[in-house]
Amino acid sequence: MRAAGSSASVAGPQPNQHVLRISPYTPGESKADGQERVIKLSSNENPLGPSARAIEAYRRAADQMAIYPDGNASSLRGAIAHVKEISPDQIIFGAGSDEIISLLCMAFCEPGDEVIHTVHGFSMYRISALAAGAEPVAVPETDLTTDVGAILRAVTDRTKLVFIANPNNPTGTYIDAATVEGLARGLPPHVLLVLDGAYAEYMRMDDYDDGLRLVDRLPNVIVTHTFSKIHGLAALRVGWGYAPPVVVDAYNRVRGPFNLSIPAQMAAEAAIRDTAYVRACAIQNEVWRDWLTKELSAAQIEVPPSFANFILPRFGQNGSVSAASADAFLRSRGIIARRMEGYGLPDHLRISIGSSSDCIAVAAALREFVGGARE
Numbered sequence: 067m068r069a070a071g072s073s074a075s076v077a078g079p080q081p082n083q084h085v086l087r088i089s090p091y092t093p094g095e096s097k098a099d100g101q102e103r104v105i106k107l108s109s110n111e112n113p114l115g116p117s118a119r120a121i122e123a124y125r126r127a128a129d130q131m132a133i134y135p136d137g138n139a140s141s142l143r144g145a146i147a148h149v150k151e152i153s154p155d156q157i158i159f160g161a162g163s164d165e166i167i168s169l170l171c172m173a174f175c176e177p178g179d180e181v182i183h184t185v186h187g188f189s190m191y192r193i194s195a196l197a198a199g200a201e202p203v204a205v206p207e208t209d210l211t212t213d214v215g216a217i218l219r220a221v222t223d224r225t226k227l228v229f230i231a232n233p234n235n236p237t238g239t240y241i242d243a244a245t246v247e248g249l250a251r252g253l254p255p256h257v258l259l260v261l262d263g264a265y266a267e268y269m270r271m272d273d274y275d276d277g278l279r280l281v282d283r284l285p286n287v288i289v290t291h292t293f294s295k296i297h298g299l300a301a302l303r304v305g306w307g308y309a310p311p312v313v314v315d316a317y318n319r320v321r322g323p324f325n326l327s328i329p330a331q332m333a334a335e336a337a338i339r340d341t342a343y344v345r346a347c348a349i350q351n352e353v354w355r356d357w358l359t360k361e362l363s364a365a366q367i368e369v370p371p372s373f374a375n376f377i378l379p380r381f382g383q384n385g386s387v388s389a390a391s392a393d394a395f396l397r398s399r400g401i402i403a404r405r406m407e408g409y410g411l412p413d414h415l416r417i418s419i420g421s422s423s424d425c426i427a428v429a430a431a432l433r434e435f436v437g438g439a440r441e
């Protein structure tokens with residue numbers, strides 16, 4: 067043993083080299099300088115909040131805080147199985163779908179393995195791959211849309227996971243059910259396809275499917291969902307997945323035994339059972355997303371079609387109509403959007419679809435911004 071104070075002890079504990087490659091996740095901001103009240107449109111939350119039944123269930127949970135939660139989340143599991151018509155035994159849970167993404171990387175990757183995601187895919191795919199010692203592989207998109215051919219060409223013997231958000235965050239685009247199935251069938255058997263359905267409940271297109279039925283038919287597909295978006299429970303951290311038995315088994319070996327709190331389980335169960343509320347939220351989102359898209363397009367702002375609960379307007383990179391100046395202008399009006407440099411989209415802002423009054427405020431502010439910039 068070396069004497070205390072020797073050079074070996076000066077360096078101190080060192081994290082893994084692959085952990086040091088991670089740039090920590092940047093959450094959507096919730097404050098704007100000088101603004102007391104803000105309209106937060108930076109994290110794709112539900113502006114209508116959760117179902118009243120979920121709030122009531124959360125309050126009921128206050129009586130049970132001294133006891134550990136059901137580590138199997140049996141009641142919530144049964145509710146999801148019933149509403150989605152899937153097998154309860156193949157459901158997994160995470161503290162948000164973030165935890166599921168992270169634990170899948172931990173359970174399936176060894177150092178040097180590869181994890182594929184699309185170039186403008188959700189940033190937790192890269193972070194989770196690096197944390198597991200794996201190599202993230204960013205595959206190009208076509209017109210901001212997942213390119214299945216490019217993904218299949220990027221697969222190697224070391225590929226373990228492919229993450230696709232469908233519809234995707236932050237692009238808002240989607241690939242149809244037949245294309246998803248083509249991807250799943252085109253992958254070699256050692257590759258697990260993760261279909262991230264964080265925004266699936268917003269989809270109202272006939273050719274779309276979140277992939278739950280595919281899990282029943284193919285051995286290498288998992289679908290994830292979250293209670294943070296349309297269910298309005300982001301604060302409670304509940305995500306779930308539907309997976310083949312081999313994935314369920316591996317996942318349950320690495321997860322914490324009590325990773326969903328009692329209030330989270332009770333509120334989530336009430337939320338998923340309130341299917342009428344979910345439908346109403348999807349319709350509200352579609353109406354105001356389309357309205358905002360039309361308003362901004364009329365103001366000569368390019369808005370690629372989005373199928374989720376946000377839009378991705380494109381500004382210039384420099385000068386008076388840049389994304390940075392649009393963001394600063396919105397902030398001066400108390401509106402917080404999300405800058406997209408970190409996603410390789412420096413010309414764009416991502417703006418969540420808020421309440422009707424939020425959308426009206428965004429349209430008015432951006433009309434004013436564009437008008438002022440062109441004078």
Ligand SMILES: Cc1ncc(COP(=O)(O)O)c(C=O)c1O
Pocket residue numbers: 109110161162163164165188231234235262264291292293294300303304305
């Ligand atoms: C595509 C996608 N997947 C997963 C998540 C994680 O959501 P949560 O951990 O709140 O379930 C998000 C959150 O923004 C997302 O956009």
